[in-house]
Each structure stands twice: as C-alpha cells, then as structure tokens.
Amino acid sequence: MSMKGLEIVVTGATDGIGKVTARELAKKGANVTVVSRNAEKGERVVKELRAAAGHNGVQFVQADLMTLKGMRGAAEALKGRLKRLDVLVNNAGAIFQKYETTSDGIEKTFALNHLGYFVLTLGLLDLLKAAERARIVNVASQAHVGAKLDFANLQNATSYSAWRAYSQSKLANVYFTYALAQRLKGTRVTANCLHPGFVASRFGDETSGIFRVLFGIVKSIGAISEEDGAKTSIFLASAPDVADQSGLYFDKCKAVRSSKVSYDEAAARELWLASEKLAGL
Numbered sequence: 001m002s003m004k005g006l007e008i009v010v011t012g013a014t015d016g017i018g019k020v021t022a023r024e025l026a027k028k029g030a031n032v033t034v035v036s037r038n039a040e041k042g043e044r045v046v047k048e049l050r051a052a053a054g055h056n057g058v059q060f061v062q063a064d065l066m067t068l069k070g071m072r073g074a075a076e077a078l079k080g081r082l083k084r085l086d087v088l089v090n091n092a093g094a095i096f097q098k099y100e101t102t103s104d105g106i107e108k109t110f111a112l113n114h115l116g117y118f119v120l121t122l123g124l125l126d127l128l129k130a131a132e133r134a135r136i137v138n139v140a141s142q143a144h145v146g147a148k149l150d151f152a153n154l155q156n157a158t159s160y161s162a163w164r165a166y167s168q169s170k171l172a173n174v175y176f177t178y179a180l181a182q183r184l185k186g187t188r189v190t191a192n193c194l195h196p197g198f199v200a201s202r203f204g205d206e207t208s209g210i211f212r213v214l215f216g217i218v219k220s221i222g223a224i225s226e227e228d229g230a231k232t233s234i235f236l237a238s239a240p241d242v243a244d245q246s247g248l249y250f251d252k253c254k255a256v257r258s259s260k261v262s263y264d265e266a267a268a269r270e271l272w273l274a275s276e277k278l279a280g281l
C-alpha cells in the first residue's frame, strides 16, 4: 500500500526496530520524522533512510525522551513542522541496570519507556486529530506478562530490579494504549500496542558485566532479526485491515490477549493520573 504524502513520526528510530520501521514506511512513500537523542547519528540515519526510500521526505528531530523537557520539546518541534500527523510510532525504549533518576528526579525506565510515550502522545493529539485518519502505535513487549504496578512504589525507589522496572514499564505501555483508545472513541484516531518479538537489536548493549553477557547469549540463541522485529509495527502503522481497530495488543501482526492484569481499568486510570501529575499536565 502506498503511503505517499502521509506524515509519520517514529521515536527511537536511529537504531534497531525503530530504524527498520522508519525505513520501511519511508520506502512506502511516507514522510518520516525520526525522533532520537543523538544528533550526529540522526543526521547519518536520515541520509541512509533517504537513500533507501528514494526520496527526501525523511527528517530528524533531536530530543532526549527521558526528560520532560525533551518530551515537550519534541512535541513542540513537531507541531512547528507538521500541519497534521497520520501515524505516531512510540518506540524509543531501554533497560537500565541500576536505579538512576533523570534531571526531573524520575526513575529512568519509567521516564523513557512510559512517560516518553505518554507526554509525547498527549502533546501531539491535536496534530493526530487534524489528520483524516490517524494511528498511534505503541511498542510494548511480552515482558509485561507477570508484571504488576505497585502504586506505592511506582518507580521502584525502595527496591530496584532492572527486569521488574522494565516489565512494569511495558505493562504501562499496554495500560496507556487501552486507556487512550477509550478516550479516543468517537475520533478518527486509533491506538494499539504490540510485542515485536525477541529481537537481536542493540537493546541491552548499554548494560555491563553478567547482565550484558546474558543478553548476548540469549540474543545469539533465540533472537529474530530487526527486520522481522519491525513487522508488527509496520503492519499497525500501514495495513488497511487495522485502520479501524483500536485498543488492542498485537503479536506477529495478529491481535492477541495481553496479560490478565493489563485489563484492570482502575489500575490504568490510576497510572494515567500519576503520569499526569509527574508530567505536570
């Protein structure tokens, strides 16, 4: 399907799943804006994607999506450049080995993986609503299965485990998607989330010691390619079949059930309120 003329934003598209997603959507003719933290890498990726797509409709917006300033700045920069937004792919994410906070005092996993999606999306809602039809695609993970949010210790400040923080942030992606889809009912904007598969990307490469060794071993044994890992994101961003579907979790381009806990609407509401408060919205 040609996506000529459509405006697409992909976060974390200087590497991994996001980069392949941006490249393939640009190859379908879409104008793609890559939002990532590293300006030099961003400019390199823009050149690479323009060459792959055969047109110049690939742009870069530099933003550290771990800080509230970066999230808001990205939304403002995009609003300054675009008149409407047809597809937003929230993809930038990472796992953090140690408990660390951002300049806003927010735990890094929670900040980047959840608030990064939340603040950018809410900041871009008017642009999305200005499109004829628009899609929000949130890259979550099957890692959410088994996770539960502890609202008394939402950012794992009292006891930190990298995997727990990561899997909770991916559960937060699912809660956010379902709550957002509810709020978007009656508009022409859909919101879905997905598991990309276990992908041999740079994910986990910023860890060290035994953690990094384990990531390396598991990736070399069981991981799929970045091309395969991007398939469900590309499907949700472009396939006519899902143009009217909203509030669903996808794996291998099919809607599947997410964890039982992820359907807890009260928890989703509580997370929304806590996120608004942390983001000062």
Ligand SMILES: NC(=O)c1ccc[n+]([C@@H]2O[C@H](COP(=O)([O-])OP(=O)(O)OC[C@H]3O[C@@H](n4cnc5c(N)ncnc54)[C@H](OP(=O)(O)O)[C@@H]3O)[C@@H](O)[C@H]2O)c1
Pocket (backbone or CB within 6 Å): 011, 012, 013, 014, 015, 016, 017, 018, 035, 036, 037, 038, 041, 063, 064, 065, 066, 091, 092, 093, 094, 112, 139, 140, 141, 142, 195, 196, 197, 198, 199, 200, 201, 202, 203, 204
């Ligand atoms: N890999 C997997 O097996 C797997 C499985 C399930 C879900 N996921 C999810 O898939 C998404 C993409 O992961 P990936 O595997 O493609 O990881 P990746 O290869 O490490 O790529 C992550 C991307 O996010 C960007 N990024 C990181 N921190 C950022 C920040 N503070 N501000 C802005 N951009 C930032 C990175 O930019 P730089 O280029 O500057 O590093 C890079 O472009 C994540 O949400 C992850 O949770 C991955």
